[in-house]
Amino acid sequence: MPGGESFGRGFKSRHLHLVDKDLDLRDKMKKIFAVLTLMLIFAGCATKGKEHSTTGVIQEVRNGGVAVVISHEEFPGFMEGMTMAFDTEKPSLAQGLAAGDKIQFTISDRSGSWRISAISKIK
Ligand SMILES: [Cu+2]
Numbered sequence: 001m002p003g004g005e006s007f008g009r010g011f012k013s014r015h016l017h018l019v020d021k022d023l024d025l026r027d028k029m030k031k032i033f034a035v036l037t038l039m040l041i042f043a044g045c046a047t048k049g050k051e052h053s054t055t056g057v058i059q060e061v062r063n064g065g066v067a068v069v070i071s072h073e074e075f076p077g078f079m080e081g082m083t084m085a086f087d088t089e090k091p092s093l094a095q096g097l098a099a100g101d102k103i104q105f106t107i108s109d110r111s112g113s114w115r116i117s118a119i120s121k122i123k
Contacts (some may be wrong), residue, residue: 051109056073058070059083062085070083102121
């Protein structure tokens with residue numbers, strides 16, 4: 001039937017159009033995902049929340065406690081485990097601490113930079 005054929009063609013071309021749009025959208029999503037991934041890599045540490053605590057091992061105490069390099073466990077929902085340097089709010093916080101010490105510590109957001117606000121030895 002002629003009517004049926006034209007209905008069939010119409011449906012087919014409309015269907016192909018939808019598939020094209022899907023591919024286009026998937027392509028855009030891939031690009032957006034790639035950009036987001038790069039942003040996360042460059043950001044390194046996200047800045048959500050005001051305080052995070054975890055445990056770690058001191059690798060180095062720098063400048064009499066101005067900064068401490070810590071091999072830290074994950075900050076749940078904030079930062080994966082890694083070795084990195086943290087500034088302290090005050091050098092006295094790191095008093096008595098040395099490389100190899102196991103610690104529990106807290107970092108606090110101080111106008112955009114994360115600093116150690118509490119740190120103590122654990123066994
Ligand atoms: Cu880190």
